[in-house]
Amino acid sequence: MKVLVTGASGFVGRYVLECLLAQGQEVLALASHANALPHDKQVEWVQADLLDPMQTTSLMQSVKPQALIHLAWFAKHGLFWQAADNFDWCSATAHLLHAFHTAGGKKIVIAGTCAEYDWTQGVLCEDSTPTHASSVYGKCKDVTRQYVQQYCQENGLDWVWGRVFFPYGPGEPAMKFIPSVLHALAQSQPVACSHGQQLRDYLHVSDVASALVHLLLHTQTKGVFNIGSGQATRLMDMVNICTKAFDSPSPVHFGAVKVSADEPPVILADTSKLQATGWQPAVSLQDGLAAYAEFVKRPAAC
C-alpha cells in the first residue's frame, strides 16, 4: 500500500518510516523544506509546506496515497503549549484531510496527544475520560480530532486518532526530561530533578511507531486509541534506571527543581482498547533506557 507520512523527518516520523518499510509498504515521506530531505534509498522523500493549502492540494494530486499517517504539527520545545501556531496546524490538518480524500485516499492515522484529556483524572480512557485540555496545544488537537471524526464519518474514510502519551528514545529534543538526564550523566554533571514522585506513562518511540502502523495496517476499528504502555512509572525510578547505565554516575538532586501547584500526580493511559487490537509493546523500560544511555554515551550523539 502507498502510505504518505507527514512529519517524516521528526522524532516519531523516522521510526514510523522504519516500521512501515519493515512491513513491506511503499513509503512516501514528506518534509516541509527541501534541505530537510534525507538521502534514503528505500523511502521516496517529497517536499511540501502543509501550511500552504495550494501545496497540500498539489502534493496529494501528484502522489495519490491510499493511506496517510499525519504526524506533522508545530512542536517547538517549550513554545508549542500555548503558541498561535497551533491554530495554523488545525487549518492545515483540515486542508490535508480534504486533499487526501479528494485524491482518493482511504485511511488516515493522525497523532493526537494525551494533553487532550483532563489531566486531573489520572487514568485516562478514550471512551470515558472527558477531553478537557488545559493548554492551547491540547485544545487545538482535541478540536481537530472532532473535525476529523465528523469529516471522515460524512465522507466514508477510515480514521484513527492516536493519543500519544510520553514517547522517549534517541532523536527526541535534547531539552526533554530523559535526554536531559542522560546527557548530564554522560557529561558527569550533577542532575537536578523535581521531587520525582510523578507517575507517567512512557513508551519507547519505536513502540509508539509500531502502534501507529499497526492501527493503520492491521485493524478495522475506527476511532480514538491511546498510544501508551499502560504502565505508570515514577519519574524517580526512571532516573534511577538511567544512573545504573553509568559506572560512576554523578549525583542526582531530587527536589532541586520546583513543580507547579497544578502538576498532575498521575498521567496514565488505559491501553485496553489498543491492546485488544493485538498490539503489544516490544521494548521494556529497562531495555529502552539502557539502550538509550548507550546511544547518548557515543561521542557522535551529542
Place this chain on the structure above:
Amino acid sequence: MKVLVTGASGFVGRYVLECLLAQGQEVLALASHANALPHDKQVEWVQADLLDPMQTTSLMQSVKPQALIHLAWFAKHGLFWQAADNFDWCSATAHLLHAFHTAGGKKIVIAGTCAEYDWTQGVLCEDSTPTHASSVYGKCKDVTRQYVQQYCQENGLDWVWGRVFFPYGPGEPAMKFIPSVLHALAQSQPVACSHGQQLRDYLHVSDVASALVHLLLHTQTKGVFNIGSGQATRLMDMVNICTKAFDSPSPVHFGAVKVSADEPPVILADTSKLQATGWQPAVSLQDGLAAYAEFVKRPAAC
C-alpha cells in the same frame, strides 16, 4: 477614542457602530470586501481581509486604533457549527491581536459565545461553569479566548471577552428562530415549531451592542463577561408574544419539529458580573419583539 470595529457590516456590528457613535467615539468600521462598504458620513469604512495576515498588519499600521471591538468570525448559518473555517478565524484573531498591539493598541473587546460552555450545566457563570463546548465553533472560540487572555496578560493589554448568548433583532439571518417565526406570521403561513419548552437567554441586539461598548468604555475590569439578559424565556412564550403582534395570526404548531435528544433544556446567562459594572438592558422582550414584528411587517423588510 479611535475604535476599530471588525465584522462591522454584520448583524451585531451595525448596532455596535450606532452605539459607539452615540457615545461620541471616533469609529472606524472594517469590512472584508470593498463592495460591502456602506456609504456613511459618520463612520469611516476601511477594507481588509483578516484571513490575510499581511492585510491585517498593513491595516493596523495605517489606522493605529487605540481600541478594538472584534466581532468578525465565520458565521454562515447552519454551517458555522462544525466548519474548518473556524480554525482560520482562530489564526486570524491571533494575528489581529498581535498587529493591534504592535501598532500601539491598548484595549480589545472580543465577541465570544455561550457555546463555549458545557450546556448541560443550564445556568452558565463565567467563573464557575466549565467551558466544554460540543461544537467545533464553540471549541475554537474557547481556545481563542485562552490564547487572547494569555497574550494580553503577557503584553499588558486590557481585554474583555464577551460571551454573547441569544441576540435577536432586525438584521439577523432570516433562517434563525425568531425571524423565521415572524416572517411566517407576516406571510400568513402556519408556523412549525418544536415543543417550545426550551428556556433560553435572549437579548435584543441593541443591548448586546450596548453591553460590548460599555465594557470597552466604562469598565476597568478585564476578563470574561456573559452578555445576556439574565432572564430565561420559554421559546413557546416568545412565539406567543410574536403572534400577538398580528391581528389574525396564522396557526402555530408546537411539536411539529423534532428536537435532538441532546437539546439542552436551559441555556441561561448568569449576568451578575456584567450587571455589577453598571450596565442594564434597555429593551424588554415584549417591546423588542413587538418592534421587530413591526419591522418585519414593512414591505421592504423582506
